[in-house]
Amino acid sequence: MSGDHAQKHRQMESGSVDYNSYKHKDKHKEREHNHKEHKRDKERENSKSGNSEHKSSSEKKHREKEKERLKHKEKQKEEKFHSSDGKYRDKENGFVSSLSIKVEEDNGYHHNIKHEKAPKRERDEDEYEHKPKKVKVESEKKVKKRKQEDDDSDYGKREEKKPKKRTKEIKKDTTGGKKKAKNEPEEKWKWWEEEKYTDGSKWRFLEHKGPVFPPPYEPLPDRIRFYYDGKAMKLSPGAEEVATFYAKMLEHEYTTKDIFRKNFFKDWRKEMTSEEKSKITELKKCDFTEMNEYFKAQSEARKQMSKEEKQKIKEENERILQEYGYCVMDNHRERIGNFRIEPPGLFRGRGDHPKMGKLKRRIRPEDIIINCSKDSVHPKPPPGTRWKDIRHDNKVTWLVSWTENIQGSIKYIMLNPSSRIKGEKDWQKYEMARRLKKCVERIRAQYREDWRSKEMRIRQRAVALYFIDKLALRAGNEKDEGETADTVGCCSLRVEHIRLHPQMDGQDFVVEFDFPGKDSIRYYNKVPVEKRVFKNLQLFLENKQGKDDLFDRLNTSILNKHLQELMDGLTAKVFRTYNASITLQQQLKELTSPDENIPEKILSYNRANRAVAVLCNHQRAPPKTFEKSMHNLQSKIDEKKKQLSAAKKELKAAKADAKMLHDEKSKKAVETKKKAVQRISEQLMKLEVQATDREENKQIALGTSKLNYLDPRISVAWCKKWGVPIEKIYNKTQREKFAWAIDMTDEDFEF
DNA sequence: TGCAAGACTTAGGATTGTGGTA
């Protein structure tokens, strides 16, 4: 990664941000009051529905009550609306649906989407919560009409409009979700237009069916044998199961690693009978090849299955998904992210993980903690078993948890990224980054000042923060030595991870970074820094050895505590989000040109995305088939070039004929040939763009930044501005995750 | 106050699905 790229993003910020909402003290009080009322309403609803007799239909009842309440509220709002001069206000964007939206009175929630275009207003630093809105279904015609009206109206008028109604609820199939017609368009719930809980609770009602367990172990057929020291040996079921985990990985690089083999063998022996234990004493004498071939044959057989068999499996998976893949959270049927319990196997730690190869044991119902509403139908454990515990903790978002045996950490089943609970958090994350944008210059001035501090701890803090800001480094928490791979982030950098060059490649004060980051991905970068940073680093390195901490007076909690003082809610990772998003926005501005066609625009987008991936050091292993696929693509390009040249020749000839003959037929022929040339030129251009894109993407992973760091509103606004279909940028899953952004953003959005 | 546990986000690789082509 080149240092100059990492610097680029620093030049980017210009102009002001549209901070769309602000707080009036008294309005705030009023809002608080209203919200408390609303909360009490909801709580009353919940407590009412919380009796134990209704188990079989609890959710239904709950829903009905909620509907009733909403109906009542809707009526009230309708009345209020009609008695006011409120008009519907249109959404400028039309990406998702034709729902119309009315803007409520400023209730203090921040970030009403309609305000993206609004005049800039001041607002409190600590405010970022979104503003709820109410929606109502409206015909497209009306929407269009209203759009026109809205375009003509000014912001002040919009502010006066009264709310109308909240979204339609999504129906839940209480029978366990028998398959809904797949293509049946289900109206999407616009959670982003509704109120948020502000009491720290994550939900009021939660019902689900619990996790799906992996199938029990199926012993190998007798003909498949394991050999020890050249002799066939029948293993006990427990030992055999663990042996199959290894056998399945025989071709994987893991099995060449000493730690992996050592850990596996140690844990495997624990599963052996005493007789097996006394016989099997060396891994190198074990022969798993028959097992390995058996599994390969099985996998091959799966591929060769008939269409009907495959369809049957697909249908069964769909059935399981419908039954276990959804939960009901506060009246809405929401998709669960990972509803399957992790199957047993061998631990695949990354990098030089000291525990790789250890046995990940099978999770039993007795290990599982269920989290759901008291008044929901609780998930049933498999017959003859019981759950470890059933909790009703609405301060957390998980549905199921268990403790894994490798690190002793807790694993969770949570909702899908398209869910309200994840989306809200995501939105909040980008709002936090936008808040940072507002005060980042002040923070930068502060840390530059701190480079001169008399106190070593402050200088270290300031230099570390400079790196986090400039290079988008991760915070770098302390890690348990010997328990995990040796990786570092900013605060945990050691002397051995940097080299100082007073001069390098014609530049002054260059810092050379070389360290294993998250997932043991190497971070290598040569960065020219300011003289004072360089001098400080020299100072920090004095009298230290390679293994010593670079920042020995700093850790992430000290740093984050400091950041918290600079801006409410600020932590080290916000800088990564901020710098990633601002880089995308700036790069898009720089790279997109109006005369580009759609494929070229997409290439520009990918290049902007790539700049971010480089900044964040999102790498991938080059695809195994990369060289081959590039070669194939090049062949296609060559072939297309030949075609083009032939087509051009034909066109020339046709023109000559037409000149001679002057008849309709030859004129027509010229037109046809012209079209052919044009078509082939376009095809060639597409192939060439594809080749460039692929080459530039060889070792860079774009997905991580797109999914986690780039404010989706930047991409949506860019698509709208340049007429690029959103489908070209986000696939179906991504569009579901970013539905909130797609719905609320217009082309003027500024991060 | 410091540390461990807990909760949640971020991450790359593996697996599966899909569409184009021979």
Added chain:
DNA sequence: TACCACAATCCTAAGTCTTGCA
């Protein structure tokens, strides 16, 4: 129809940050 390449999705490890407790 089989095969291939790429995209989409799944999987779960590895981070960050917060919370709770001694």
